[in-house]
Amino acid sequence: MFLSSLVLKGFKSYSERVEVNFSPKIAVIIGSNGVGKSNALEGIAWALGEDDLNALRCRNRMDLFFGGSQITAPADEASIELTFENSSTRHRFCRCLSRSGKEVFMVNDTAVSGVPEYQEALNSIGVPTRCHNVIRQEELTDFFVKPPSERRHYLQQYIGSDGDLERVNNLFDEYIQALLPGSRARIVNWNGEVGPDLEVTFPDKGVKWGVLLSGGERAVTALALKLALFNLVRSPMFMMDEVEPSMDWTRNHNMQGLLKKISQNRQLIMVTHFQSTIQMADTVHGVRIRPDGSSWLKFHFLMDERLFKIYKCC
Ligand SMILES: Nc1ncnc2c1ncn2[C@@H]1O[C@H](COP(=O)(O)OP(=O)(O)OP(=O)(O)O)[C@@H](O)[C@H]1O
Ligand SMILES: [Mg+2]
Incomplete structure (x- = not known):
């Protein structure tokens, strides 16, 4: 199962309907600062049931709607449609909110009775409803500055038993060695009074x-930890928003x-400005600003060296 299509309409910086088709392995979203790349990932998270306005970078629910520009009116409706598919089936999920406050959840074009039924339908195809599989742009290394109680709370979203802790520690160690050969890492003080910490x-x-x-x-440690934690989530895809900036070439x-x-x-859906990340993509999706100031997620190409040269990146 993978996320094959994303449709955004009236959501944050996306005024008009925009559809993008992702590859099953690595899809990369590129574009200049402020064009709406992170908004697209937030659209996916919102359609999967994310309601934390901080995580969606909104002051209130009204910020979920396209706010209008000098020449385009604000949107009355914000909707996101996700299609998940595998070789034999296809499932469509849509979350739609109107300014009046009316919210509709659809599964395969049929409105369902409410959030529980929508969540159940997502869960039934192996997609979790809370988005615990995204590394947000501002949050890669926030684990290190969280107070101990929040660190524990963050880890408990994934780790529910000693078996989970062992699985995460094994993967954490494997991933840190892959990122920096010869390194070791583990979560320590899981049950201690001072709260969990990382030993590297x-x-x-x-x-x-x-x-x-x-x-x-x-950055390296947090990436290894988060990828290890994500492995405990039954989700077809991981999303990453600009995780590379503080890492060196190696x-x-x-x-x-x-x-x-x-x-x-x-499936990996990654937002990046880095040439090295773009080069490993199967499909590349470009976001641009339209003349009316809204976002346009359109140009899409299979990774190709010639096309790659038209995009200036780091
Ligand atoms: N409700 C909204 N209506 C209109 N525009 C919005 C709304 N919410 C956010 N924006 C605009 O979206 C833009 C930010 O988009 P986003 O954070 O997705 O950029 P980005 O492509 O990820 O940029 P960067 O590379 O700097 O991270 C901002 O200019 C912001 O004003
Ligand atoms: Mg961004």
């Missing part, structure tokens, strides 16, 4: 604790190898 050993450096890591070390290169491996089992 980098080659030639000895043991380090989360808070002592450099910016790049934090870490970036190693990350590509790791993500390619993960993409054998999960």
